[in-house]
Amino acid sequence: MAITMYQADRNFVSPANDAALYSAILNNTSGVLANRGNNFALTIDGLVVSIDTGQAVIGGRLIEITALESVTVPANSSGSICLVVDLTKTNTVTGNAGDTTYSVAVNQVYTSAVIGSLTQDDLNDGGFIYELPLASFVSTATSVTLTNTTGYLNDTGWISVSLKAGAIFGSNGYAQYRVRNGHVFIEFYNINPYKATNQNQAFTIPSAFAPSKNLNYFAMVSNSNGGTTGMHARLGTIANTGLIYFNYDGTYNNEYGSGQLDYPLDK
Incomplete structure (x- = not known):
């Protein structure tokens, strides 16, 4: 037969079949x-x-580090600290399958300092290597500077961030973000970017959850200024650094009572 069902009685499910499903x-x-x-x-x-x-999880394969792993970064270089799945390698087997002494040394996953661009093959469609970045790095002859770049697959919950100096009005202004199922959600309350740097900066989220390119958007905000209230669309930008700022609007003086925005995580 040219058709099969892997999750069938007495059938064999290979790691590749399992990973494709997940x-x-x-x-x-x-x-x-x-x-x-x-x-x-x-x-x-x-x-x-x-x-x-x-x-x-890389290509449907669950990866776990159970104790500290160390990577030596080349001097005077830049790149990424990565988890690497490399299906060109062969795992080492000790003993016989089914015996209590049977064990597998998994050589197909490791950590690495990757210089230059990343290889991210489709492991479930003929590819062999996928490098998942945990952080980008820049090194000198003796030290390393890291910038976290990893994204989460599941829900981070709401995480608070600090408003820019001056970007608050009232007594309870705040901003927070959440990453859930590859989507970034941001909400804020009682901010005033007009009183902050460049009269437009509001707050910054981690660069790991910023879009890969500057993203312009309209956020629906509840404005309050001198007794004038209502819901309004305000043009803003989420920079690829994670900085969030709004275009100044003299009519409402950028006093934002509340607002929400969201976008898919694209890196």
Whole structure:
């Protein structure tokens, strides 16, 4: 027969079959699972970057670091600290399948400092290598600077961010963001970008959740100025650095009572 069902009685399900299913369930996206271990927290000692415990899914394959992993970054370079799935490698088997002494050394996943552009093949359609960045780096002869770039596959919950100096009115202004299923949600309350830097800056979210290119948008906001209230569309920009700012509107003086916006995570 030319048709089969892998999840059938007595049938054999290979790792590739299993991964293809999970990848489809996750909309063929790869990323870090939030609140697993220490979320791959990164620490630096000279040119050595240590990666703490955590879990990620790459091409439908569950990856886990259970103890600190270390990567040595080349001096005077730039690139990304990555989790790498490399299906060109062969895993090492000890013992016989079914025996209590049977074990597998998985060589097809490792950590690496990748220089230049990343390889991100479709592992479920003939590809072999996928490099998932946890952070970008720039190194000197003796030290490393990291910028986190990882995105989460599941829900981070609401996370508060600080408003720019002066960008608040009233006594309870705030801004917060949330990443859920590859989508970024942002909401704010009682902000006044007109009183902040360049009369337009509001707040900044982590660059890992910023769009890959500057994104212009209209946010529906509830404005209040001298007794004038109502819902209005306001043009703003989410920079690829994570900075969020609004175009100044003299009519309402940019006093924003509340607002929400959202966009798909594209990196």
